[in-house]
Amino acid sequence: MDCSVEVAAGAGVLVTWDDGRRRVQCPVCQEVAFRHERWDENDQFGVGSWFPSESPAGCGATISVRILTLNRPCWKCGEVSTCVVGLRPFRPALTDPGPRSVDGISLVWVRELLEQAGVDWLASSIKPRWSATMRQRYLSNGCQHCDALQGDFPLEGEVSELVRESGVEALDTVLVADVPALVWQRTVHGERGEGSGLLA
Ligand SMILES: [Zn+2]
Numbered sequence: 001m002d003c004s005v006e007v008a009a010g011a012g013v014l015v016t017w018d019d020g021r022r023r024v025q026c027p028v029c030q031e032v033a034f035r036h037e038r039w040d041e042n043d044q045f046g047v048g049s050w051f052p053s054e055s056p057a058g059c060g061a062t063i064s065v066r067i068l069t070l071n072r073p074c075w076k077c078g079e080v081s082t083c084v085v086g087l088r089p090f091r092p093a094l095t096d097p098g099p100r101s102v103d104g105i106s107l108v109w110v111r112e113l114l115e116q117a118g119v120d121w122l123a124s125s126i127k128p129r130w131s132a133t134m135r136q137r138y139l140s141n142g143c144q145h146c147d148a149l150q151g152d153f154p155l156e157g158e159v160s161e162l163v164r165e166s167g168v169e170a171l172d173t174v175l176v177a178d179v180p181a182l183v184w185q186r187t188v189h190g191e192r193g194e195g196s197g198l199l200a
């Protein structure tokens with residue numbers, strides 16, 4: 001199962017992938033895949049939601065997720081700064097392909113979870129900042145010393161290389177938190193079923 005969400009006995013759906021291998025899909029992923037197919041064929045401009053509003057029966061309501069960070073020198077002040085760079089289920093399924101990158105949407109709930117867990121030093125460094133490269137403000141990692149934006153693009157390149165070479169354990173786990181399964185599946189599938197970035 002790619003999303004690693006827990007599925008009750010008998011609730012999963014066995015599907016054959018393009019590579020001929022068979023895998024189990026949870027009911028939500030099945031639903032998302034179905035809507036994605038339908039959208040491709042008939043509804044190119046559809047704006048309807050891809051996700052059911054609650055977890056279907058047989059699908060775990062929450063999933064335990066590791067929030068992964070990387071310590072690296074800030075480009076501006078040179079002090080070591082901590083950035084939130086990845087997400088990984090605490091107990092990933094064998095077919096889960098690897099850690100996910102953190103986009104602007106997941107950073108919103110990650111910041112909230114960090115706050116709830118009292119990791120304020122990190123939560124407070126995540127805020128909207130102006131990016132000259134992107135020519136817009138976005139919710140971003142920032143230096144804990146000088147507040148400079150730590151850009152997504154260089155960060156993701158660096159992290160992907162690390163994960164490719166040394167695996168997910170090259171990153172630190174700052175927190176393990178329960179995340180609603182639907183929120184997690186949104187991270188896995190993206191906003192429109194297109195899938196999110198994998199670090200590797
Ligand atoms: Zn799933």
Ligand SMILES: [Zn+2]
Nearest residue numbers: 074077143146
């Ligand atoms: Zn700095």
